[in-house]
Amino acid sequence: MLFAQLLDRTGTGMWAASSVLFFVFVIGLDAGRLGLLLGAAAVAGIAGSPLAGHLAGRFPVRSLLIACHLLRLATLGSLLFVTRFDVLLPVVAVTYLGDRAAKTLEMLFATRVAGERRATYQALSRSSANAGYALGAGLAAIGLAVGTHEAYQALILANALSFLAAAALVRRTREPRGRGLVTARTADPAAAAAAGATAPATSAVPALPPGRPGPWRDRGYLRFALLDIAMNLDDSILAVGLPLWLVDHTDAPHTLVPAFLVINTVLVVVLQLRVSAKVEEPRQAAAAVVLYGLTMLACCTLLAGTAGAGAWAASIVLLTAAVLATAAELMRSVSSWELAVSLAPEEARASYLGVAGMAQSIQKSAGPLLLTGVVMTAGPAGWLTLGAAVAVLSTVQRRTAVRRLDAMAAPSPCGAASPSGSLAVSIRDLPGSGR
CATH class of the missing domain: 1.20.1250.20 (MFS general substrate transporter like domains)
Structure with missing residues (x-):
């Protein structure tokens, strides 16, 4: 694969x-x-x-x-x-x-x-x-x-x-036999046992249990997906923001632009496994979101400081900003996916992850327009405002994720799973063997 x-x-x-x-x-x-x-x-x-x-x-x-x-x-x-x-x-x-x-x-x-x-x-x-x-x-x-x-x-x-x-x-690539992406449990386990079943029955076609909201009616998950758009802005900063800011607002040589891609590619290949090892369960992923926001704030602050700097100083600062944007990407790549999976009810994970995946697509469409039409037009103040906004939204995203994880983990009065549809899904909750 x-x-x-x-x-x-x-x-x-x-x-x-x-x-x-x-x-x-x-x-x-x-x-x-x-x-x-x-x-x-x-x-x-x-x-x-x-x-x-x-x-x-x-x-x-x-x-x-x-x-x-x-x-x-x-x-x-x-x-x-x-x-x-x-x-x-x-x-x-x-x-x-x-x-x-x-x-x-x-x-x-x-x-x-x-x-x-x-x-x-x-x-x-x-x-x-x-x-x-x-x-x-x-x-x-x-x-x-x-x-x-x-x-x-x-x-x-x-x-x-x-x-x-x-x-x-x-x-x-073989798929594990009997391990569906989502599982529809029978509404009456006792009836399944009476029919001779030894475990909750599953349907051949995954389905959402009656009465459970889908992702488009789940305001908590939609809030997570909406906030996740801002948690993907590092992509547009690397691909659009850094090159255009270098060309239009600094004296740094244009030949420096390919170095941004080289730095990003090398660091991701070398460090992605190490960063992922630090995020082994959903609450760690939620904490990584805040680190993402702070890293983006530092990156944007550096970019704001390049205005009026000499060619050498601007070059060093821009390269450092590329490193910080890549560090943010490393954290986002593990936290965003882990939370998207963990915050989704197990019974409808496919449709929920489809909605979560829209965040990156929307960012790819709106991010460049935001940078070129608003941030860079405003100059250094635009970068400072963007960095502060992402940092604040990352804190809101963490609180949103933790609150939902707590609700999913809390037992209902009858001792079953919470109304959200499943227990919190940690990395070890899914049976497995091994984009």
């Missing part, structure tokens, strides 16, 4: 590094149509996570993940022939939708298979993903250096074939 993710992310890295230039120089899109294309794709990507969660409650996760890989194989392959904008728009939108759905399904699959090694699996997943992105970007650089129409087509074909290889590897 991890090797399948490596191949997937290698192809995605090639596409991410070359797609804009492909649309401009090969397809011939102007800036307006390119913005419309990418905006529509981002909106479609937001729908990918809840759609994947909804379908995962009804169909095998592995089959859905294979379908997502094959869907992207078809849409990316079609870019070799599509030139009309009205056809290109839905093709790229479906590609982004499949991409976000695949990432959510990978998380669901890991929740099912990894069991008590969930945090370790997430760390390995993050490391392999970053290695894949770096490898893909390197391969894209070769194609972009050639710069011919055929070179761009070769990059697209290689990306499409990576999805085919990933689908083949996922197909070979």
